[in-house]
Amino acid sequence: MSHLSALPVLVPFLAGPLLVAVGFFAPRWFDDSLATLAALAVTTLCVLLAVHAAPHPYAYWMGGWRPQHGVAIGISLSIDVTGAGLAAFAGVLVTAALVYSLRYFDAIEGLFHGLMLLFMAGMVGFALTGDLFNLVVFFEVMSAAAFALTAYRIEERAPIQGALNFAITNSIAGYAMFIAVGLLYARTGALNMAQIGAALSSHHADPLVIVAMTLLFLGFLTKAAAVPLHFWLADAHAVAPVPVCVLFSGVMVELGVYAVARLYWVVFAGPLAPHAAAVRAIFVGLGVVTALLGAAMCFLQRHIKRLLAFSTISHVGMLLCGVALLSGQGLSGVAVYVVGHGLTKAALFMCAGVLLHRFATIDEYELHGRGREVPVVGGLMAVGALLLAGIPPFTTFMGKSLLEAASSALPGYGWLIAVYIVVSAMTGGAVLRVAGRVFLGWGPAEGPHPEQARAAQERVDEERGPRGHTPVLMVLVPALLLVGVLVLGLIPGAVPGTERYVHQFVAHGNYPAWVLHGARVALPHVAPSHISAEDYAYGAISAVGAVLAAGLGLFGRPLRESLPARLRRSGQNAVGVVRGLHNGHIGDYIAWWSAGVSLIGGICLIALH
Amino acid sequence: MGFLPFAVAVWLFVIGLWGVVSSRNLVRTVLCLTVVQSSTYLVLLGVGYRTGAMAPIVADIPSTSKLVDPIVQVLVLTDVVIEATITALLLALVVQAHKRFGSIDPEDLRPLRD
Numbered sequence: 072m073s074h075l076s077a078l079p080v081l082v083p084f085l086a087g088p089l090l091v092a093v094g095f096f097a098p099r100w101f102d103d104s105l106a107t108l109a110a111l112a113v114t115t116l117c118v119l120l121a122v123h124a125a126p127h128p129y130a131y132w133m134g135g136w137r138p139q140h141g142v143a144i145g146i147s148l149s150i151d152v153t154g155a156g157l158a159a160f161a162g163v164l165v166t167a168a169l170v171y172s173l174r175y176f177d178a179i180e181g182l183f184h185g186l187m188l189l190f191m192a193g194m195v196g197f198a199l200t201g202d203l204f205n206l207v208v209f210f211e212v213m214s215a216a217a218f219a220l221t222a223y224r225i226e227e228r229a230p231i232q233g234a235l236n237f238a239i240t241n242s243i244a245g246y247a248m249f250i251a252v253g254l255l256y257a258r259t260g261a262l263n264m265a266q267i268g269a270a271l272s273s274h275h276a277d278p279l280v281i282v283a284m285t286l287l288f289l290g291f292l293t294k295a296a297a298v299p300l301h302f303w304l305a306d307a308h309a310v311a312p313v314p315v316c317v318l319f320s321g322v323m324v325e326l327g328v329y330a331v332a333r334l335y336w337v338v339f340a341g342p343l344a345p346h347a348a349a350v351r352a353i354f355v356g357l358g359v360v361t362a363l364l365g366a367a368m369c370f371l372q373r374h375i376k377r378l379l380a381f382s383t384i385s386h387v388g389m390l391l392c393g394v395a396l397l398s399g400q401g402l403s404g405v406a407v408y409v410v411g412h413g414l415t416k417a418a419l420f421m422c423a424g425v426l427l428h429r430f431a432t433i434d435e436y437e438l439h440g441r442g443r444e445v446p447v448v449g450g451l452m453a454v455g456a457l458l459l460a461g462i463p464p465f466t467t468f469m470g471k472s473l474l475e476a477a478s479s480a481l482p483g484y485g486w487l488i489a490v491y492i493v494v495s496a497m498t499g500g501a502v503l504r505v506a507g508r509v510f511l512g513w514g515p516a517e518g519p520h521p522e523q524a525r526a527a528q529e530r531v532d533e534e535r536g537p538r539g540h541t542p543v544l545m546v547l548v549p550a551l552l553l554v555g556v557l558v559l560g561l562i563p564g565a566v567p568g569t570e571r572y573v574h575q576f577v578a579h580g581n582y583p584a585w586v587l588h589g590a591r592v593a594l595p596h597v598a599p600s601h602i603s604a605e606d607y608a609y610g611a612i613s614a615v616g617a618v619l620a621a622g623l624g625l626f627g628r629p630l631r632e633s634l635p636a637r638l639r640r641s642g643q644n645a646v647g648v649v650r651g652l653h654n655g656h657i658g659d660y661i662a663w664w665s666a667g668v669s670l671i672g673g674i675c676l677i678a679l680h
Numbered sequence: 681m682g683f684l685p686f687a688v689a690v691w692l693f694v695i696g697l698w699g700v701v702s703s704r705n706l707v708r709t710v711l712c713l714t715v716v717q718s719s720t721y722l723v724l725l726g727v728g729y730r731t732g733a734m735a736p737i738v739a740d741i742p743s744t745s746k747l748v749d750p751i752v753q754v755l756v757l758t759d760v761v762i763e764a765t766i767t768a769l770l771l772a773l774v775v776q777a778h779k780r781f782g783s784i785d786p787e788d789l790r791p792l793r794d
Contacts, residue, residue: 204755211762218769228780232789235773239700242713242766249720249759250689256752257727657709657786662701 076131076148079116079158080196082109087188094181106184107169113195114162120199121155127591128152128575130201130265141587143263149201149586152572153406157322157329158198160410164321164417165191167548168314171421174542175314175428183223190216190318197326201586203255203338204262206330207248210294214241217323221311229526233310236657240303240664244293247668251286254279255338264337265586268579272341281679284339285672288331288354295327296384297391298361299667302653302660305368308380309526313424316376320383321417325409328387332394332402332576340579347397349678351481354395357671359490362388366497368653370624371646373435373518374527375423375505379416382459382498386412389494392487393474399577400600401477403570407560408470411458414556415467418549419455419502422448425545426509427529431537434527435505440512445541449510451549456506458556460499460617461491463610464602466560471495471613472606473566488609495613500620507625514625567599685726692719706774706784710767717763721756728752 086109090102123129128151132138136145169187172179193213200206218241222234256262258279259270271280289300296304304324308316335343335350343350365385372378386408393405425448427433430441442449461471471491478487507513559565574597575581584590623630631639652663692715699712728749734741736750778784 204758208758208762211766215762215765215769218766222773222776225776226780228789231773231777231780235706235770235777235789238766238770238773239709239713242770243697243700243716245762246693246717246720249717249755250693250723252755253720253723253727253752256724256755262751655789658701658703661697665697665701 073131076150079113080192082113083188083192087185090181091185097181102181102184103173106188109188110166110169114159114166117155117159117162120150121152121159124150124152124155128585130586138587143266146205147201148199150199153576154198158195161194161322164318168317171548172314174544175424186216186220201264202262203264204252207252211245220315221307223312230310233306236660237303237307239657240660244290247286248290251283254283265583268337269583274342276342276679280342281675285675287334289668291327291330295324295387297357298364299663301384304384305377305380306655309377313420316420317417321413324383324387328390328394336577336579337582346679351395351397353674355392358388358391358395362490362494366494369498370501373523375433375435378501379419385494385498389491396477396481398477399574400473402577403573404470404473404477406569406573407566411466411470411556414552415455415458418552421549422452425541429541432528434524435508436518437524438509439516442510447546449506452506454553456499456502457614459502460613461495461610462614463607466556468610469560469566472602473600475606475609476600492609492613496616496620499617503617503621504624507621571597685722689719689722704785710770714767720759724752724756
């Protein structure tokens with residue numbers, strides 16, 4: 072069994088380049104079936120790893136270079152249920168995206184399949200590795216594949232710009248992390264995360280450790296699109312092909328949050344233990360700003376893919392709050408929410424893909440009422456919107472309830488519940504508004520900023536414009552994903568089981584024991600969190616809030632016009648400023664990135680020293 | 681050596697970022713990105729440097745010789761490979777931008793203006 076551990080990374084690394092090599096002369100069915108089979112095999116292997124690691128987590132050492140007396144020379148895959156489960160989740164979404172691509176693209180070459188598998192290799196390796204340097208390298212591998220996939224429609228203008236912004240921002244984040252790896256290696260002489268954590272656990276938080284922590288966290292939060300490091304995300308999502316967006320929003324962005332959690336509990340929990348309150352305040356603050364700005368920008372969009380992208384930013388803000396609470400319960404909420412949100416968002420992007428495939432535009436107002444031709448997709452989109460809003464009692468609601476319980480358990484953080492409700496209601500409401508306007512023809516057909524409709528025109532294939540049919544498969548895949556969200560959280564034992572594995576994840580002292588010394592660490596006993604009547608009330612408020620927000624978006628024009636002129640003008644000015652910041656200029660984006668990193672780094676140095 | 685490589689690394693990182701922020705030419709932007717990355721080489725090599733030590737090639741020197749740390753040199757090699765990949769990809773995008781936009785000034789690349 073143990074040698075199987077390396078296969079989930081090896082299989083896509085071998086199959087991907089093979090597909091690129093033979094792609095130009097192999098028939099399409101060959102590319103499709105090889106890629107889908109490889110993705111399915113990797114997913115199965117990751118599930119097997121999770122099952123194998125369920126009794127006790129274990130480390131696999133490449134080439135048999137086992138650690139001697141707690142000193143690791145070799146490179147490990149450190150496999151626990153959380154990591155392997157996340158890798159399996161990435162596998163499910165890659166498989167779903169590849170199956171969706173079967174009918175989404177009329178013409179496609181092996182290059183696309185090869186890049187998708189390389190992207191998968193990066194994500195799976197990222198979730199499984201136990202080595203800090205490899206974590207950063209896998210980050211770069213998945214980034215490089217993601218940049219190329221963003222620019223897949225290279226013959227058009229917008230993808231080139233989106234890919235440039237994505238690539239430059241994320242590369243700079245990667246370089247900052249290389250420096251952090253060098254600093255930690257200088258302090259501890261180790262690259263294995265377990266060994267670094269063990270070496271630092273008795274160490275105090277000196278400036279070098281804090282600088283390394285800031286660079287690593289903000290590097291990964293660039294991938295996770297925390298404000299103000301987030302500008303690349305909406306540009307990349309707006310232009311990438313839909314099956315790629317599914318992976319970006321469904322799992323890649325969340326992997327950034329995963330890395331922050333892993334690094335905190337394995338590497339930095341020791342030296343930062345006396346400063347936990349300050350760490351919590353700083354990163355909860357970052358999460359709240361991200362969540363609220365993302366929700367506001369989401370509601371302001373008329374380009375549906377951009378709208379979904381800003382919704383992802385908003386939900387990542389929520390996830391960041393959950394991690395930053397630094398409690399097992401908070402992280403359990405994050406784990407459940409990642410699954411619920413990832414599947415929902417993937418399904419919503421696929422619904423947007425149906426619109427793009429059929430009408431060659433993704434503009435909410437251009438599509439006014441035209442969705443009546445595909446009512447099933449409208450139904451799926453409405454269900455997805457309500458799930459995004461955390462309607463009880465499904466998976467996203469379960470995750471949100473755990474986040475709420477964790478927030479109210481910490482003195483002084485109960486107000487976060489209001490943030491979660493606002494975020495859920497506004498993002499769910501924005502999607503519900505789109506569903507109402509596109510599929511039912513509700514609300515006015517002309518919107519603000521009509522010049523934006525041009526940016527929303529996108530052809531799936533070079534030679535094909537709009538078309539009169541929608542393949543069944545393109546509706547079936549998102550429907551299955553949504554069924555997953557409806558069912559998974561309700562499986563008895565699923566949520567309490569997640570809580571136990573997450574509590575294993577956050578046990579700082581255990582990790583070096585099982586990675587470096589091969590100890591058999593048993594699963595901790597955790598009393599399952601109880602979902603209270605209050606949680607149902609919060610869930611109901613979010614769902615009703617989403618419906619109200621959608622109604623306001625569709626029919627609220629008379630209400631807005633009844634406001635005093637001065638108030639309306641200052642509101643429009645504020646909106647104009649925030650929108651103006653997202654201007655697509657890479658220099659401005661990097662200026663914001665530098666300012667954000669300097670500011671947060673400065674705060675960390677002062678507050679944690 | 682001591683503090684010097686790290687001071688230079690900070691300088692390279694900051695000046696490279698400034699170059700990306702102020703650039704009016706995408707080729708210059710990509711080159712400034714490689715300047716940012718050069719700072720990572722300096723940090724990694726600076727961490728492993730020992731005064732008076734030899735290159736860590738142990739085949740033809742006495743095993744008691746003082747060597748610089750080979751691990752960081754391996755890391756830098758990986759870093760170089762990543763830089764080559766990313767730079768090639770970015771320059772390909774810049775060439776394509778020149779074909780489609782007729783300009784490589786970031787000011788002119790605004791189809792996503794929001």
